[in-house]
Amino acid sequence: MSYRAWFQCINEKCGTTYPLNAIVYHCKQCNALLEVRHDMHALARRDAMGWMKLFEDRYKSTQWPYGSGVWGKKEWVLPELKDDNVVSLYEGGTNLFWAERFGKLFGLDDLWIKLCGNTHSGSFKDLGMTVLVSQVKQMISEGAPIKAVACASTGDTSAALAVYCAAAGIQSIVLLPKGKISTAQLVQPIANGALVLQLDTDFDGCMKVVQEITKDETIYLANSMNSLRIEGQKTVGIEIVQQFDWEAPDVIIIPGGNLGNVSALGNGLLMMRDLGLIATLPRIVVAQAQRANPLYRAYQRNFESYEPMQAEKTLASAIQIGHPVSIEKAIRVLKQFNGMVEQATEEELADAAALGDKTGMFNCPHTGVALAAMIKLLKAGKIDKAERVVVISPAHGLKFTDFKVRSHERRLEFPCRYANIPLELPPTVAAVKEALRNALEQRTPPDA
Ligand SMILES: *Cc1c(COP(=O)(O)O)cnc(C)c1O
Ligand SMILES: [Zn+2]
Secondary structure, three states: OOOOEEEEEOOOOOOOEEOOOOOOOEOOOOOOEEEEEEOHHHHHOOOHHHHHHHHHHHOOOOOOOOOOOOHHHHHHHOOOOOHHHOOOOOOOOOOEEEOHHHHHHOOOOOEEEEEOOOOOOOEOHHHHHHHHHHHHHHHHHOOOOOOEEEEEOOOHHHHHHHHHHHHHOOEEEEEEEOOOOOHHHHHHHHHOOOEEEEEOOOHHHHHHHHHHHOOOOOEEEOOOOOOHHHHHHOHHHHHHHHHOOOOOOOEEEEEOOOOHHHHHHHHHHHHHHHOOOOOOOOEEEEEEEHHHOHHHHHHHOOOOOOOOOOOOOOOOHHHOOOOOOOHHHHHHHHHHOOOEEEEEOHHHHHHHHHHHHHOOOOOOHHHHHHHHHHHHHHHOOOOOOOOOEEEEEOEOHHHHHHHHHHHHOOOOOOOOOOOOOOOOOOOOHHHHHHHHHHHHHHOOOOOO
16 A cells, blocks of 8 residues: 655645655745645545554554554554664653542542653653654665754753664754753763754754754754654654543643644644544643743734744743744644643742652653643633543653752742652661651641
8 A cells, every 4th residue: 555745835825745855844935834744545545443453453562663652653654664764762652640649639530641751762752753863764775965963952852863863873963052951851962972062042042053054955954843753743642542442532731832742743633533533632732831931922812923932941941942933833733623722830830740749740840831731721610620631741750850859959939839858867766766756747648
């Protein structure tokens, strides 16, 4: 069976197409972003049951590369890629955590956290990067003059790019805002042999520079402006539905910065609907940090206008973005999904993350943003307690231990009401017993 995919200009009046092996990030006719389009007629020749069975058979199997959560859906992702060129680290297939105790605090029985950080480089960026680096490997094998792959990053994109390139034997270049990413995130590309360039600017500043240097076709651009990334990232929504035995949840909440991931989430779900795998679409909620909330501001104006902004420093460093590249795609998806946008202050995101941890999660600050948004929407009656809600947790908490340590040491700019401070004691049984007595008598249950 021959399935096909190509780049197409998102501007419907233009619609110019380009092959996937062209080195092109914007439409050459009208400068709009591109997206990957699939031959849906060809895909529709297999019925919904057939797709579900195929995806089930492959899910987490050892049948390389189909056990990967992304490549198990290869026909929907990059159908024409040769298996030999797949660069996979067995991404996807991440677990859904039933947030029973956290949900109950807010009257919600059916709350699930999609732990996308339980993956090779520790964030959901793996889903898109496997696709981009695989396509680059194929292009190099066809003789394309690519010498390196480059990205600007708030930390997780560079970690994913560096490790996939290392696995493929391709040079990576990462541009990072100096002093604005966590130590763990900085160490990742260093360890994986990337050329690490720290610039004294913010993410938006790095983005400008990387767009210039990748005008040279020997340096391929790996930011999500390159819609190959979106193709892998879109499997997250498909996988969530699959994990619920092919039933779409009512609401999916995702933290948003550059807004490629929300666009991808929408695309995957739309593909499922168009091919008959689901009948209804969930509502999508984008959660933003109040200090970097251009989408939230546009939502307040019913998407009638959008203004880029100067993002301010936020604990949710991976979404500290004032001028999101995929804003148009995100707005289009939110309109199709009856979507909402909610924001969280620094205190709200830190408290939500810490409270989640007390119920068995281990949250990154961005998951805190999503949980805080959920709490606010529940209180406002915009999410119903009877609904099935899935929160996408984009990264592993271990990448953000500094944030956690500071919050437990009460070194943030607000009270940190869930701080848990270690006791320092002399090494005697008496001192320990005394401490236990005090602690266990006073201690209120963790959710009080
Ligand atoms: C990339 C990232 C996001 C935001 O995804 P966008 O596609 O940029 O909106 C959120 N959280 C984490 C941890 C990320 O790495
Ligand atoms: Zn165009």
